[in-house]
Amino acid sequence: MTGNAKATWADVLVVGSGIAGCSAAFAAARAGANVLVATKATRPENAATHWAQGGIAVTRDKPESLRASFATKIEVEVEGPIDGERAAEVGADIVLLDNCSPAEVERGVELLPDEVLAEASGGIEIEDVPVYTETGVDVISMGSLTHSARSLDFSFRTGRGRFDS
Template identity: 75%
Template sequence: MRVTDRKIEAWLHEDVGHRDVTNHVPGETTGRLVAKESGVAAGLDAASAVFDYLGVDCETTVAAGDRIEEGDTLLEVAGETASLLRGERVAVNVAGHSSGVATATRRAVDLAREVSDDVAIAGTRKTTPGLRGVEKRAVAAGGGDTHRLTLSGMVMVKDNHVAEMGLEEAVGHFRDEKSFATKIEVEVERPADAPRAAEAGADIVLLDNMTPEEVEEGIEALPDGVLAEASGGIGFADVPDYAATGVDVISMGALTHSADSLDLSFRTEE
């Protein structure tokens, strides 16, 4: 999904404000976006869209998901100097943030692959308001799964639903409400509740805030055909231990809410 002109306008308005003197520079120039550290590239479609909106010619030199090293050029631009300068900070910010998310995701995927080729690393809905599309694409660029893009993507029966209605009643309620094409995931906080959720009709059981040992216990109690997801406070150092349990999915909010921005720099050519 391409970044919309409306969103780009909002980004530029936030950065430029009501009176921009700084970028009133005459003439034309060229420039490039350069990596100042190694990582995984992402967000270049959004950065390019900013320059396109401003009438600046832009060409990416790497693809989303490519590993990049310090000194690598990610994109090149040419056009009016004022337009380049107006768009560069927004482009750097969105590409740097996205590349940071992609880099964090690739790190988690690589850690998981040390012990399992089957487990998926997924993001969550713990995204920055207004930037979910950008961040979810960055997770995908890093080799991760985007999980639910919105609430409509899947029914998730969480602890609050269970507290209000009970596990079986909650699953039955949403099973009656949902489309035939929509899966149901049920969050449980004890291994013993995993088979209960499956029996009630869960397609996926979320083993929440459990140790790797508890996750393994919950998985062993699940019938064939029901997927298992581990989530809740899982850090990068924990990934190999959870991957070794045989779980199908490890979801990590840290991929989006705690990823460091990759250090990028925009340089005009002298």
């Protein structure tokens, strides 16, 4: 593999993030499959679906019989409140409002049904948490907790084991 690619395991590989690809991915996920969607777009705004009428254009049929388990959840990452509302309409259980301002997150929460969880993520720092908690969002995710954390290198070797040289 080249570049930033890494080995990934999935039950179902969907090639393309257009209407058909998203529909297939949702159906497979609802049936309990671990789904990976491969798209040629390097950024969401470069994908054809971004420009399609309706934005997140996936099937509106939500047969509950396809849900394999009460633990099967579908999370959709969106870039704004309106796309979050559309994701909920087509069956998302969790809507991740990515790189949205607190005002956009608050509007997104208002547009979601009560049974859909709202998550805010992207560019949120620890000092931003109080203002995001006031938006009504259910979950606040901060990559800065892990990608900015200092590492500590230590060992449990005592110098008395068979693997010590």
